[in-house]
Each structure stands twice: as C-alpha cells, then as structure tokens.
Amino acid sequence: MxxxxxxxxxxxxxxxxxxxxxxxxxxxxxxxxxxxxxxxxxxxxxxxxxxxxxxxxxxxxxGQTSAIAFVVPDLANPAFQAMLSSLSKAAAKDGYRVLVADSAESPSDEPLLVSEIRRRCDAVVLCAPRMSDAELVSLAGSLRPLVLINRANDQIDAPSLSIDYRSGIQDLAQHLADLGHRHLVFIEGPEGSASNRHRVDGLDDFQRRSPGVRIDRIPGGATSEDGLAVAARVRDSGATAALAFNDLVAIGLLNGLINLGVRVPEDMSVTGFDDIPFARYTTPPLTTLSVPHEELGAQAWHRMRALVSGEKPEPNVVFHPRLEVRGSTGPAPR
Amino acid sequence: MxxxxxxxxxxxxxxxxxxxxxxxxxxxxxxxxxxxxxxxxxxxxxxxxxxxxxxxxxxxxxGQTSAIAFVVPDLANPAFQAMLSSLSKAAAKDGYRVLVADSAESPSDEPLLVSEIRRRCDAVVLCAPRMSDAELVSLAGSLRPLVLINRANDQIDAPSLSIDYRSGIQDLAQHLADLGHRHLVFIEGPEGSASNRHRVDGLDDFQRRSPGVRIDRIPGGATSEDGLAVAARVRDSGATAALAFNDLVAIGLLNGLINLGVRVPEDMSVTGFDDIPFARYTTPPLTTLSVPHEELGAQAWHRMRALVSGEKPEPNVVFHPRLEVRGSTGPAPR
DNA sequence: ATAGTTCGAGAAAGCGGTTTCACGCGTGGT
DNA sequence: ACCACGCGTGAAACCGCTTTCTCGAACTAT
Incomplete structure (x- = not known):
C-alpha cells in the first residue's frame, strides 16, 4: 500500500x-x-x-475517538454559536473535541448528515433538529449516545435539555398585554421547526386565556434578513406590538421599521427571543427572553460525559427563559 | 479485547x-x-x-480522515464564528468535516493544543494564533498541510490569508483626522497578539505622516467587557475619538461611554474593526472596517482543498478591509 | 484438444496502535 | 537442589477496513 x-x-x-x-x-x-x-x-x-x-x-x-459531534440547523446563529463555544470548552477539559455540522443547506438530508457525522465520533449532540418527530425517533437508536437540545421527546431515551418556549412566549405576550397592547403579531420561524411550533402553541394558550387580545401571525424565518423583509407587513398589520421568532429576526425587523419611519417603541413594540449578546446593544435595546445558551452547552457536555462513561446522566432539564425588559417595548400607543 | x-x-x-x-x-x-x-x-x-x-x-x-481542524483564539468572537461557519459549509461540500478548538483558556499551551488536534485530522487551519513567531515557525513543519489566516509569515511555506490591519487602521485614523480629530486613543487588543501589533504599527505609520495628530494607547483586550472596562479611562484621556481593537471592544466601549453620559459621536467618536453582523445595529451604528470573514473561511477551504489533493494552492491574498462609515463617528467637538 | 489470455473473487498483508497471553527468568520456601 | 511463584517483557491477535497479489475458471486462438 x-x-x-x-x-x-x-x-x-x-x-x-x-x-x-x-x-x-x-x-x-x-x-x-x-x-x-x-x-x-x-x-x-x-x-x-x-x-x-x-x-x-x-x-x-x-474503540473510541474522544470526539463528539454537534449538529445545528444554522451555525451562523449566535445562539447556536454560544452553545458551541461552551460545549467545546467543556468537552476540551475532558480531552474531547467537537466536530461541527450545519444542516442549514438542505434540511431534508439532515438525517443523513447526522448519521454520517455520528459514525466519525463517539456521540452526538443534536441541537434543535429540523427533522420530523418520526425521523428523529427512528434515528435516535442508531445515534446513541445522544443528547438532545431543544427537542424533548418522550419516545426517545436520551438526555434532553430544553427551553420552555411555550411559557416563555407567553411571558412576552403578557408583558405586552400589561403594557396595554391588544393586537399583537407574531413573526413565525422556519416552517416545520419544532421551536416555532412551541411558540405558536404558547401564543394559542395565551390567547385562550386573554380573550381581549388578538394575535396575528406572519410567516418569517430565523434570520435578520427575514425580519427586515417583513417590516412593511408588520407595520401594516394594524398590530401595536410584534413578537419576533428570535433576536436575529427582531433585530432585522427593528431596523426595517426604523427605515420605514416607524418609531420603536412609541409606535410599535418589538420583542425578540434568545437574548443573544448583542440584544442589549441594539437601538433601542431589545426586550427579549434570556436563554442561557452557555449553560445549555455546558450541561449538554455534562450529560454526554455521563453517557459515554456509562454513568447515569443527570435528569433532563427544562430551562425557563427569563424576561428581559429593555427599551424596545413600551406602552401601547394612544 | x-x-x-x-x-x-x-x-x-x-x-x-x-x-x-x-x-x-x-x-x-x-x-x-x-x-x-x-x-x-x-x-x-x-x-x-x-x-x-x-x-x-x-x-x-x-490514511486520511476527511476532517480538518480549525483553531481560533476565541470561539465566542463573531468574527471567528463567521469564518467557522463558512469554512465548515465549504468543507462539507467536499465531504470534509471540521473539528474546532478554542485556545482562549490558556494561550500558553496553544502549540500543544494545535499539535494534538492536528494528529486527529488531515490538516489544520490556524486562525490568528497568539503564539510567538518562533513557536509558529518551528511548529509549522509538523502541522502541514496548513493554512494560515491572519498571520502571514514568509518563513512558513503554507498558504496564508490575511487582512491588512496595518493599512486598515490607518484608513480609520484618516477618517477621524478628516473629521477634525487631533487626539485619538487606541484601545489595544490582547497582549502579544500579532493583529494588535499590526494595528499599532499602522498607527505609528500614520502618526509619522500626520504630525498634527496625537495617538495614545490604552491596554484593552478583545471582548465587550474589555471595552466596557476602559470607558472611563477613554473619557478621561482627553482624546476626541477612540479606535477600538475590534467591534466587540467598540460595542462595550460604546455602551460604557453612554452609561457615563458621554454622547457618541457628539462628544466622542468611536470606531471598531471587523464589521461583525451587529455592528450596523448598535446605537449609534458603528463605524468600522469591513472584513470579509465569510470570504476568508471559504478561501481557506479552497486553499486547503488544493493542499490536500496535492495541487498548487492559489496565491496568498491580503484582504484590504473596507471603511464602513456609520453613525459612531462625527466631527470633532468644538 | 491444448496453450495463452482475461477476468472475477478471495487470501492475506497492511494501516498503527492496544492488550492478552505465554514465556523465561530470578527468588523463596522446603 | 527442586518446584512454585511472581514479575517483566515480547509475540501475536485484534480493532475494521482497503488493496495488492494470486489463483482458478472461463474464454479465445491455434
């Protein structure tokens, strides 16, 4: 040879x-x-x-590589980057390295991508996979050891870390309602994304509880460009407050609204989701829900370490994001 | 067994x-x-x-793993994240995966870390290594195939992609001088960092050419916290404009100055470096130098692919960052 | 019918380590 | 003086795959 x-x-x-x-x-x-x-x-x-x-x-x-994979739907999103950064740091302390993969390009091959990368290392941390529940369930077995972030599923026997989007978005809606807003609009995330579904469910709950509040929905996406793109529709929606799928969208939206001459928060309130590092630096600073991404990354490694060393991993946890009220929300106009 | x-x-x-x-x-x-x-x-x-x-x-x-390593001094920095994201995407198209490593924790073991991770894969992309020239030169041989980002060195036979920090920072200084600023202050980057040295050299050049301008230096760092921390010193420096080591520092500084009641840009102008995605969304939007990080990541992969397949890689390139004038700089007060 | 090709598929030798197992040697007990 | 035992070291099997080499069968040419 x-x-x-x-x-x-x-x-x-x-x-x-x-x-x-x-x-x-x-x-x-x-x-x-x-x-x-x-x-x-x-x-x-x-x-x-x-x-x-x-x-x-x-x-x-x-029979072991001392490497794990971290698969996200979008490596360009600061929220996932924060997890990657802390996951990688935590894993490095135990001599493990992380292999990254971004399924953004073609979400439809996500299962293939994940299987492929799993074969290169000892385990995989799957973050907010876009694949369907059925696919996820059928794949889970061959992926183990597996840690799931942002996609709890009781049919899958794997440690899971998640964020309570459902109640989180309600906190946001409640905050807006308390400020007197009666007509909200939600800019949706990527189609088929589980985390979008949870937010929608949360808003439905909220609406049920608060008959006086109307919540519209506009298709959006997960990036600043998506937020920018829907600015005009949001302005014309008649709503006095917009809930963006995440901070990236909110930032784009903020910018779009300002370009259109809409004052935030005087004319319209805007909220984000994630509390990425830059949310506090926007103009006005973004009211959002703070998700402990670093903590998620670190915890994911702790679970993973337990898994690969045959111990019993700590119990699953659901993080309740903290409402972070900043300047982008204010009393409803009039 | x-x-x-x-x-x-x-x-x-x-x-x-x-x-x-x-x-x-x-x-x-x-x-x-x-x-x-x-x-x-x-x-x-x-x-x-x-x-x-x-x-x-x-x-x-x-005899090959189809994986490469990407080593950066700080995975939490959006500039490096952008490169990682595009590098990973480009490499994935050719069936390669990337292994990440962050040398932030202990810059002193950077050489060890790099050697270790290099042994796990086929090649390494070394981004802005903090190690000394001597270390880098002596290590380079054992690292090959190697692509260097942000750290050209003619003693090393490896494709290198770099940014002309030296002339870039002068564009920034010139911009400020044109606005009437005569006393600038530079918030330095991490001690020993080559990219900081280039900026300092650039500013020295500039000062030589422009005797009427004074440029002070304040030790800083590479993060928002570092920027926040020096806000008071910057305010008290007597300068009318501050050049931050990078956008992260600039954003922290911006925030710190505003907290201290300093108006930007009326009382003081602030500039960044990198043009991270959020630079345009700060208040005021940050005047900075736009560095094509995605391009760097993609190019790094092109060079790497040539290297691993035995072809001759395209020539080295030096990117000249583009001055991006936004709202954080304005005429000197008075 | 026989020798010369061609071609398909398996045996075996790597790749570069780790680990089991066996062997040879020195020691101590009787 | 003999046997059991302990201990340090090496031979060899193994991890799971690729690839060269070889061999035998089928096929052409004389």
Missing part, C-alpha cells in the same frame, strides 16, 4: 529503542511497570524521532 | 452474503466489476444488517 505519512510509528520507536512495540505502548500510556531505565530510553527515542501516537490507530484499537 | 460496539462489521456482512470482505469493500465503494447479482446480494445484506463502514477503520486504511 505504501502510503507512509512520514511520521514515526510505534514499531520504529520500538526498533530504535531495542524493545517491543508493546513496551513502547505501555510507556507512552504510563502503564509501564518495569525497569525505569527502559522507560527512559523509550521516552528519549520517542522524542528524538518526534514520535507521537496516531490518534486514528489508537482510536481504532481503543 | 472483546469490545464489540454492536455495529455490524464488514466481515459479518461478508459472511452473511457468502462472499469475502474484499468483495463487500468493493461493492460499498462502487469498485466492484463482477457479477451484478453478487453486488445486489451484498447490498441487500448490508441493509438488513444496518451495516455502515467504520469511518475510523476506513480512515486508518486509507
């Missing part, structure tokens, strides 16, 4: 040190119990040859 | 289909030339057994 990479192999070190590969392996892994002078010799030869064990070969023999 | 993972192996498929593992391998890789009925039988057995080749074993045999 003759495909030498140039790097020294354990056999070469063994030969150079006059010992067997088994001994080199033991020395390299601090499992060597014999004569210290041998260990020393091996170590020095290893350094001379710039030997460093092939992680690949090691993984194959050991 | 007995560490069966439960997944079917090629040998099992071969046995079940009554052929040799070699044949199964050929069928799975579309390299099979023999009888079509055999291929069909193998495929059907593979499906029955839910067989999927071990990527690990495959990588070992093939």
């Amino acid at each position: 003759k495909r030498r990479t140039g790097a020294a192999t354990i056999a070469e070190v063994a030969a150079a040190a006059g010992v067997s590969p088994a001994t080199v392996s033991r020395v390299m892994n601090d499992r060597f119990l014999g004569d210290a002078s041998i260990a020393e010799r091996v170590r020095s030869v290893a350094i001379d040859l710039a030997y460093s064990p092939s992680h690949l070969a090691r993984s194959l023999a050991l | 007995k560490r069966r993972t439960g997944a079917a192996t090629i040998a099992e498929v071969a046995a079940a289909a009554g052929v040799s593992p070699a044949t199964v391998s050929r069928v799975m890789n579309d390299r099979f030339l023999g009888d079509a009925s055999i291929a069909e039988r193998v495929r059907s057995v593979a499906i029955d057994l839910a067989y999927s080749p071990s990527h690990l074993a495959r990588s070992l045999a093939l």
Whole structure:
C-alpha cells in the first residue's frame, strides 16, 4: 500500500529503542511497570524521532475517538454559536473535541448528515433538529449516545435539555398585554421547526386565556434578513406590538421599521427571543427572553460525559427563559 | 479485547452474503466489476444488517480522515464564528468535516493544543494564533498541510490569508483626522497578539505622516467587557475619538461611554474593526472596517482543498478591509 | 484438444496502535 | 537442589477496513 505519512510509528520507536512495540505502548500510556531505565530510553527515542501516537490507530484499537459531534440547523446563529463555544470548552477539559455540522443547506438530508457525522465520533449532540418527530425517533437508536437540545421527546431515551418556549412566549405576550397592547403579531420561524411550533402553541394558550387580545401571525424565518423583509407587513398589520421568532429576526425587523419611519417603541413594540449578546446593544435595546445558551452547552457536555462513561446522566432539564425588559417595548400607543 | 460496539462489521456482512470482505469493500465503494447479482446480494445484506463502514477503520486504511481542524483564539468572537461557519459549509461540500478548538483558556499551551488536534485530522487551519513567531515557525513543519489566516509569515511555506490591519487602521485614523480629530486613543487588543501589533504599527505609520495628530494607547483586550472596562479611562484621556481593537471592544466601549453620559459621536467618536453582523445595529451604528470573514473561511477551504489533493494552492491574498462609515463617528467637538 | 489470455473473487498483508497471553527468568520456601 | 511463584517483557491477535497479489475458471486462438 505504501502510503507512509512520514511520521514515526510505534514499531520504529520500538526498533530504535531495542524493545517491543508493546513496551513502547505501555510507556507512552504510563502503564509501564518495569525497569525505569527502559522507560527512559523509550521516552528519549520517542522524542528524538518526534514520535507521537496516531490518534486514528489508537482510536481504532481503543474503540473510541474522544470526539463528539454537534449538529445545528444554522451555525451562523449566535445562539447556536454560544452553545458551541461552551460545549467545546467543556468537552476540551475532558480531552474531547467537537466536530461541527450545519444542516442549514438542505434540511431534508439532515438525517443523513447526522448519521454520517455520528459514525466519525463517539456521540452526538443534536441541537434543535429540523427533522420530523418520526425521523428523529427512528434515528435516535442508531445515534446513541445522544443528547438532545431543544427537542424533548418522550419516545426517545436520551438526555434532553430544553427551553420552555411555550411559557416563555407567553411571558412576552403578557408583558405586552400589561403594557396595554391588544393586537399583537407574531413573526413565525422556519416552517416545520419544532421551536416555532412551541411558540405558536404558547401564543394559542395565551390567547385562550386573554380573550381581549388578538394575535396575528406572519410567516418569517430565523434570520435578520427575514425580519427586515417583513417590516412593511408588520407595520401594516394594524398590530401595536410584534413578537419576533428570535433576536436575529427582531433585530432585522427593528431596523426595517426604523427605515420605514416607524418609531420603536412609541409606535410599535418589538420583542425578540434568545437574548443573544448583542440584544442589549441594539437601538433601542431589545426586550427579549434570556436563554442561557452557555449553560445549555455546558450541561449538554455534562450529560454526554455521563453517557459515554456509562454513568447515569443527570435528569433532563427544562430551562425557563427569563424576561428581559429593555427599551424596545413600551406602552401601547394612544 | 472483546469490545464489540454492536455495529455490524464488514466481515459479518461478508459472511452473511457468502462472499469475502474484499468483495463487500468493493461493492460499498462502487469498485466492484463482477457479477451484478453478487453486488445486489451484498447490498441487500448490508441493509438488513444496518451495516455502515467504520469511518475510523476506513480512515486508518486509507490514511486520511476527511476532517480538518480549525483553531481560533476565541470561539465566542463573531468574527471567528463567521469564518467557522463558512469554512465548515465549504468543507462539507467536499465531504470534509471540521473539528474546532478554542485556545482562549490558556494561550500558553496553544502549540500543544494545535499539535494534538492536528494528529486527529488531515490538516489544520490556524486562525490568528497568539503564539510567538518562533513557536509558529518551528511548529509549522509538523502541522502541514496548513493554512494560515491572519498571520502571514514568509518563513512558513503554507498558504496564508490575511487582512491588512496595518493599512486598515490607518484608513480609520484618516477618517477621524478628516473629521477634525487631533487626539485619538487606541484601545489595544490582547497582549502579544500579532493583529494588535499590526494595528499599532499602522498607527505609528500614520502618526509619522500626520504630525498634527496625537495617538495614545490604552491596554484593552478583545471582548465587550474589555471595552466596557476602559470607558472611563477613554473619557478621561482627553482624546476626541477612540479606535477600538475590534467591534466587540467598540460595542462595550460604546455602551460604557453612554452609561457615563458621554454622547457618541457628539462628544466622542468611536470606531471598531471587523464589521461583525451587529455592528450596523448598535446605537449609534458603528463605524468600522469591513472584513470579509465569510470570504476568508471559504478561501481557506479552497486553499486547503488544493493542499490536500496535492495541487498548487492559489496565491496568498491580503484582504484590504473596507471603511464602513456609520453613525459612531462625527466631527470633532468644538 | 491444448496453450495463452482475461477476468472475477478471495487470501492475506497492511494501516498503527492496544492488550492478552505465554514465556523465561530470578527468588523463596522446603 | 527442586518446584512454585511472581514479575517483566515480547509475540501475536485484534480493532475494521482497503488493496495488492494470486489463483482458478472461463474464454479465445491455434
């Protein structure tokens, strides 16, 4: 096959040190119990040859790669980036690395993408998958160890971390109602997204409880561009307050409204969802729901570590986002 | 060793289909030339057994993992996130995955971290490494294939993509000078960071050319917190304009100044660097230098692909960031 | 009918480690 | 002086896949 990479192999070190590969392996892994002078010799030869064990070969023999995958629907979203950042940091502390994948391009191949990436590592953290429940359930078995973020499912036996979108969006609606708004409009997230569905359900609950409030819905998306795009429709909707699917949409919307001469919050209130780092810096600062993304990433790793080491993971948790009232919401006009 | 993972192996498929593992391998890789009925039988057995080749074993045999590493000094920085996002997308199109690592925690082990992660994959994209030139040069050989972002070095034979911080910061300074500012203050980036050094060099050039302008320096950092922290010092510096190391710092500074009752840009102008997606949404919108991060990520992959496939990579490029004048800069007071 | 090709498919040798198991040696008990 | 035991070390099997090489069967040419 003759495909030498140039790097020294354990056999070469063994030969150079006059010992067997088994001994080199033991020395390299601090499992060597014999004569210290041998260990020393091996170590020095290893350094001379710039030997460093092939992680690949090691993984194959050991049956584990010390890597996990993190799959998100949109790597460009700060909310997911925050999770990735903390997940990666937490995993690194235990010697694990994370492999990323973004299913944005073609949500329809998400199951394939996930299966493929799962085979490259020891486990997968699936964040807010867009695939259907049926697909998710049927895939879950082959994905294990698996940690689910933002997509609890009692048919799946995997630790799950989630955010209570349903009650969260109601807090937002209540906040607006308290300010006197009676006509709200919700800019929806990506079609088929579970987290959008939860928000819609929450708003339905709310509306049921508050007959005096009307809530319209406008199709939107998950990015600032989507928010910008619906600005005119929002202005013309007759509503006095807009609930955006997330902060990104809210920021785009904010910008669009301002460009249209709509004053926020005097003419119209706007809310976001996520509390991404920049929500506090917009003009006006965005009223939103604070979701602890860093915490989610870190917790995901804790669950995962338990899983891969055969322990019983801590119980699932549902985070209740905290209402963060800032300047983008105010009393209803008139 | 007995560490069966439960997944079917090629040998099992071969046995079940009554052929040799070699044949199964050929069928799975579309390299099979023999009888079509055999291929069909193998495929059907593979499906029955839910067989999927071990990527690990495959990588070992093939001598390549189809994964690359992306190492940044701070995964929480939107500028690096943007590169990661586009790099990952571009690499995915060619069947490659990216492994991330953040050297923020302990910059001193950056060389170790990089070497370690390099051994897990086929190549590494090193972004704005904080390590010294000497370390970088001595490490480069063992890292190859290597693509460098934001850290050109003619002693290293690796494609490099960089941003002309040096002239960029001068554009910013010139912009401020044109507005009548005669006393500027630069909030420095992380100590020892090469990109900070380039900015400082640029400002030195500028000052040499423009004797009427004074430029002070204040130690800062690379995050919003760092910007917030120096707000008072900036206010008291006597300068009428502040150049922040990057947008994150600028945003923190903006906020800090506003909290202190300093009006931007009436009392003081503020500039950033990077043009992260949120720079346009701050209050006032941030004047900054637009760096094409997505482009950098995509280009990095193009270079990398050339490298791993043995072609000659396209020439190095130096991106000249574009001055993006927004609302955070204005005429000098008085 | 026999020798020379061609072609399909399997045996086996890697890839680079880890680990079990066995072997040889020195020690201690009787 | 002999046997059991312990201990350090190496041989070899194994992780799961790819690929070269080889061999035998089928097929053409004389």
